[in-house]
Amino acid sequence: MDGIQRLGRWAIGTSERLGRGYLFLMAILAGVPSTLMRFSLVIQQLYSVGVLSVFLILISGLFVGMVLGLQGYYTLVDFGAEESLGVMVALSLVRELGPVVSALLFAGRAGSALTAEIGLMKSTEQLSGMEMMAVDPIRRIITPRFLAGFISLPLLAAIFSAVGIIGGYIVGYGLLGVDDGAFWTQMQTKTDLYADIMNGVIKSVVFGFVVTWIALFEGHDAIPTSEGVGRATTRTVVHSAFAILSLDFVLTALMFGEV
Amino acid sequence: MPLIEIRDLHFYRGDRAIFKGVDLDIYRGKVTAIMGPSGTGKTTLLKLIGGQLLPDQGSIKIDGQDVHQLKHAQLYELRKRMGMLFQSGALLTDISVFDNVAFPLREHTDLPESMIRDLVLMKLQAVGLRNAKDLMPAELSGGMARRVALARAVSLDPMMIMYDEPFTGQDPISMGTLVNLIKRINQSMGLTSIVVSHDLEETMAIADDIYLLSDGRVIERGTPETLQNSSSEWVKQFMEGLPDGPVSFHYPGVGFEDDLLRSKAAK
Amino acid sequence: MRQKKSTEVTVGLFVILGLLALFFLAMKVSNLTSFNDEPGYRVTAEFENVGGLKARSPVTLAGVRIGRVESITLDSDTYSANVVLNLYASFSTLPTDTAASIYTAGLLGEQYIGLEAGAEEEFLKDGDVIELTQPALVLEQVIGQFLFSKAGGDE
Numbered sequence: 001m002d003g004i005q006r007l008g009r010w011a012i013g014t015s016e017r018l019g020r021g022y023l024f025l026m027a028i029l030a031g032v033p034s035t036l037m038r039f040s041l042v043i044q045q046l047y048s049v050g051v052l053s054v055f056l057i058l059i060s061g062l063f064v065g066m067v068l069g070l071q072g073y074y075t076l077v078d079f080g081a082e083e084s085l086g087v088m089v090a091l092s093l094v095r096e097l098g099p100v101v102s103a104l105l106f107a108g109r110a111g112s113a114l115t116a117e118i119g120l121m122k123s124t125e126q127l128s129g130m131e132m133m134a135v136d137p138i139r140r141i142i143t144p145r146f147l148a149g150f151i152s153l154p155l156l157a158a159i160f161s162a163v164g165i166i167g168g169y170i171v172g173y174g175l176l177g178v179d180d181g182a183f184w185t186q187m188q189t190k191t192d193l194y195a196d197i198m199n200g201v202i203k204s205v206v207f208g209f210v211v212t213w214i215a216l217f218e219g220h221d222a223i224p225t226s227e228g229v230g231r232a233t234t235r236t237v238v239h240s241a242f243a244i245l246s247l248d249f250v251l252t253a254l255m256f257g258e259v
Numbered sequence: 260m261p262l263i264e265i266r267d268l269h270f271y272r273g274d275r276a277i278f279k280g281v282d283l284d285i286y287r288g289k290v291t292a293i294m295g296p297s298g299t300g301k302t303t304l305l306k307l308i309g310g311q312l313l314p315d316q317g318s319i320k321i322d323g324q325d326v327h328q329l330k331h332a333q334l335y336e337l338r339k340r341m342g343m344l345f346q347s348g349a350l351l352t353d354i355s356v357f358d359n360v361a362f363p364l365r366e367h368t369d370l371p372e373s374m375i376r377d378l379v380l381m382k383l384q385a386v387g388l389r390n391a392k393d394l395m396p397a398e399l400s401g402g403m404a405r406r407v408a409l410a411r412a413v414s415l416d417p418m419m420i421m422y423d424e425p426f427t428g429q430d431p432i433s434m435g436t437l438v439n440l441i442k443r444i445n446q447s448m449g450l451t452s453i454v455v456s457h458d459l460e461e462t463m464a465i466a467d468d469i470y471l472l473s474d475g476r477v478i479e480r481g482t483p484e485t486l487q488n489s490s491s492e493w494v495k496q497f498m499e500g501l502p503d504g505p506v507s508f509h510y511p512g513v514g515f516e517d518d519l520l521r522s523k524a525a526k
Numbered sequence: 527m528r529q530k531k532s533t534e535v536t537v538g539l540f541v542i543l544g545l546l547a548l549f550f551l552a553m554k555v556s557n558l559t560s561f562n563d564e565p566g567y568r569v570t571a572e573f574e575n576v577g578g579l580k581a582r583s584p585v586t587l588a589g590v591r592i593g594r595v596e597s598i599t600l601d602s603d604t605y606s607a608n609v610v611l612n613l614y615a616s617f618s619t620l621p622t623d624t625a626a627s628i629y630t631a632g633l634l635g636e637q638y639i640g641l642e643a644g645a646e647e648e649f650l651k652d653g654d655v656i657e658l659t660q661p662a663l664v665l666e667q668v669i670g671q672f673l674f675s676k677a678g679g680d681e
Contacts, residue, residue, distance in 0.1 A: 047533045051540045090555050120352075129349030132309050133363045133411075134338035140366070155544025162547035165555060184554070189584070190636075193556040201548070 021217045028216070031136070031143035041144035042151075049110045049145065049212075050152030054159065056109055057102055061160035064101060065167025068092055072168070073176050085178050086187035089168030094191065094200045095256070098161030100248050103207035106153050107240035111215035114145055115236040118219025119229030127220075142216055149212030150205070157204035199255045206247060211240045262287045262322060262419060262451050263308065269316035270303060277303055279475035280317070285468075290445055290452040292466035294459070296497070299472045301455040302346075305421045308453070309343060310334050322418070339367060342412030342420035346427065348404035350396040350411070356383070357392040360411045367415060382410040386440060402433025406440065413444060419451040420444075426458040434461060441465055459498065463487075471497065566593060566612045567652035571626045576607045577637055577662025579628055584638045585611050592617040595639065611639065611656075621646040625658035637662060 035041060072088040118141070121127050127137040165187075172178040191197065215236045222232035261284035268281040277300035285291045293301055306312045308319055310326045319326045324337060350359050360379045364370060370378070383389040386406040396404060405425060412420055422441065426434050442465045445452045456462045462469070463483040471479040471486070471494060479486060479494050486494060496504030513521075576598055585593040593613035601608045613620070623644030630637050641656075650656070 043534060043537050046537045046540065051536050054540060054543070094551060094555065124352065125345045125347050125349040126351055128306075128311065129343070129345050129408075130351075131311060132338060132341065132343040133366070133415075134335045135363070135366050136335065152540075155541065155547070158544055158547035158551060162550045165551075187555055191556045193552055197551050197556050 017221070020221060021213070024217050024220060025213055027138045028143050028146050028213070031139040032147065034139050035143040035147060038144075041140070042147045045145045045148035046152060049114070049148040050155065053106060053109045053152070053156055056105055057156045057160050058163055060101065060105055061098075061163035062167040064097055064160075065089060065093065065164030065169075066171045068097075068164065069168035069171030069176070073172060073178065082172075082176075082178050083182035084186055085168070085172045086165075086183035087190040089172070090165050090187045090191050091196060093161040093164040093168075094196050096200075096248070096252075098157045098164065099200050099203035099207060100244060102157040102160040103153060103204065103211055103244045104241060106149075106156060106208075107211045107215070107244065108237055110149065110152070111211050111236050111240050112233045114149070114212070114215040115219040115222070115233045116229060118142070118145075118216060119222035119224070119232050122220065122222060123224035123226070123229060142220065146212050146216060149215070150208045153208030153211065154201055154204040157200070157207075161200065195256075199251075202255075203248065203251050206251065207244050210243050210247065214240050214243060260323075261285055263453075264320045265308075265317070266320075267317035268304075268307065268314050268319065270300070270307065270312070270314050272303075276475050278314075278317075281472070281475070281477055283470060283477065285451060285453060287451050288445075288449055289467040290441070290454060290465050291468045291470070292454045292456060292462045293470045293472060294455075294457055294462060294497075295472035295478075297457065299474070301457075301472065302423050304472075305343065305423055305453070305455055308421065309338065309341060339415055340418045342415070342417040344405065344408050344412050344420065344422045344425060346424045348396070348401075348408040350399075350404055350408055352396050354395075355392065356388065356394050356396065356399070356407050359396065359407060360392075360414055363411065363415050378414065379410075382414050383407075385413075385444070386410045387436070400433070402429050402436065405429075405433075405437060409440060409444070413448065413450075416448065417450070419453070422452065422454045422456075424456055425454065426456055426461045434458075437461075438464055459500070473497075566614050567618065567650075568596065569611050569613065569650050569652075569654045569656055571609050571611060571639075571656040571659050572601065572604070573607045573609055573626075573628065573659050573661050575661035575664060576609060577628055577664055578630075579609070579637045579639070579662065583636065585613065585641065586638060587617070587620075587641045587643065592641070609639070613650075618649060620650045622648045622650055622654065623658065624650065624656055625660065626656045627660035628662035630663070 068089045069085065072085050072092075073082055076082045076084055076088065118127075121137075121141065127141070130137045130140060169183060172183055173180050218232040218236045218239070219229075222228045263283070263285040265281060265283040268278045268283075269276070270278040281304075283293075293304060295301060303312065307314055308321070308326065310329070313327055321337065321341075324333075326334070326337070329337065350356075351362065354362070357379055360382055361375050364375050364378060368375075380389055380392070383392055386409055388403060388406055388410070391399070391403065391407075396407070399407065425437050425441065429437065438461050441452065441454065444450060445465075454462060454466065466483060469479075469481060469483060469486055470477055473493065479489060479491060481489070487498060489495065489498075493505040495501070502508050509515075579595060579598065581595055581597055583595045584591050585595060593611055596610040596612040598610075599608045600606075611626075620641070621644040623646045625642045625644065627640050627642070628637055629640045644658075
């Protein structure tokens with residue numbers, strides 16, 4: 001009985017949260033037009049959400065690309081197909097690792113920071129205070145951060161992929177002696193602008209939307225105590241990771257499933 | 260006609276009733292204090308007046324407008340004429356004192372930056388913190404933060420201002436400063452003030468009109484003098500701070516002896 | 527809240543960096559550049575078997591890329607594959623008796639069409655058909671034939 005009751009409570013709680021999350025998203029989207037009129041607010045957030053993540057993305061992208069170069073080479077060389085290293089590195093990054101890994105890093109770096117910031121503003125009554133000053137906190141605080149996250153992640157993912165391919169090239173050409181020309185030309189013939197690169201960008205747009213939404217909602221919905229904010233921050237990272245990986249499966253099946 | 264009319268206000272938090280039929284009138288130009296023991300929902304009342312919470316029953320009219328019937332835009336328009344001083348100050352932590360006071364002006368007006376500067380310095384001068392304008396909120400003491408918040412609350416020259424526990428946790432000097440400021444600002448700007456507090460002495464010193472709340476109802480209402488001479492047991496207990504009386508020291512439940520006996524019987 | 531100039535500048539740099547990365551991916555990594563479809567002309571070739579050939583596979587002559595496969599359809603009368611080739615207009619001097627074969631680049635590589643120029647004096651025009659074709663090499667068939675001939679040779 002106890003277990004069933006707990007299941008029921010969990011189901012009710014989850015549905016309520018989903019409902020609140022949906023209403024929250026609608027409120028964010030309703031604020032978009034007025035936020036676009038004051039784009040300087042978004043620029044400020046682009047700095048703290050996007051620019052501050054660039055370093056992490058650059059370093060991670062470089063290393064992921066280098067590892068792909070090494071691993072790919074050792075596998076491909078057995079088939080005498082090491083010329084295909086460029087294709088392998090590029091497709092892995094552009095289709096999968098670029099959008100997914102940068103979204104995961106983004107959730108850990110920027111998402112958790114957003115949740116903590118909003119949660120803290122809530123617990124110190126800053127949001128409430130703003131409301132009483134007749135400033136809508138959704139439009140003034142939340143929507144600019146949402147737009148910034150939504151814009152940043154696709155750019156970060158592109159940087160990740162580009163740096164990763166360069167990393168793969170450094171290892172493949174510089175270290176392992178794969179033919180320079182074959183690396184690039186094979187990559188170019190096998191990587192399609194629309195089917196591969198555009199789909200990768202679409203993925204990161206979706207991830208940016210979802211991760212920023214989760215992060216802002218968790219912050220706004222946090223219990224306004226230091227413990228509550230801490231838990232909300234953890235939830236942001238965990239839920240974002242779930243959302244990214246499961247959505248990645250769905251999107252991959254939709255995009256690359258049919259030829 | 261009172262500025263704020265509260266009629267038959269009911270509010271529940273979950274199953275717990277916070278207000279069970281409260282009637283309040285707050286008159287223009289006066290300092291009205293709302294007092295009561297902790298947990299009687301004084302802060303909740305301010306949030307209801309500010310339209311941040313919805314009542315379960317009853318109405319709150321400000322200047323003839325029912326707060327909870329207003330549309331989003333109208334409510335925000337009304338709030339521009341209300342100031343609220345939060346217990347914590349609720350200053351925006353990532354911008355300086357100056358920017359905090361300038362915040363409502365920059366959000367709601369198109370004044371040139373030079374005029375905003377003059378206005379902000381004027382308000383900061385009024386609370387005695389003009390020279391603290393470049394500090395960040397984290398560098399302020401609790402009392403200073405509240406004074407900055409007060410300067411911010413009056414920056415748009417509102418018609419009324421609500422103080423949420425302005426005296427709690429203050430040392431005697433900053434307490435005295437705040438009492439003085441509230442009184443002075445109320446007189447000089449012709450504001451209507453609502454002070455929510457359980458600090459008797461200070462509240463008595465500034466209030467024109469006092470409401471005592473307990474258990475979701477108005478228990479007593481009057482000027483400081485009439486309350487001091489009240490014959491009600493409850494008012495006496497509250498005014499004199501007696502530990503026991505109509506409000507029991509013990510949390511209600513079974514008697515101590517019964518409890519001891521029961522635990523023995525269980526063995 | 528004054529916007530700090532340095533904030534704006536770094537955000538600007540960030541956006542530029544992101545767009546450059548996208549540009550790099552589009553121009554350097556993808557096949558966008560090899561897509562500069564100079565208006566070409568189409569010829570059709572009929573193959574018994576196209577193997578792993580796909581739309582957009584390269585068409586080469588003497589190893590030089592001169593076009594790509596535009597579409598592959600099944601001819602329901604002859605049960606063979608109709609392959610439409612799009613050839614660059616600059617290679618307009620292919621004799622009409624040019625032969626087309628399907629090859630594989632390396633053991634695991636992609637399949638492509640190799641053309642061998644014939645000796646006729648007339649050239650292929652838009653809508654013409656290449657008569658001489660050689661189907662893709664299907665590994666199983668080759669091995670099967672090899673085993674068969676071995677078995678036959680032993681007798």
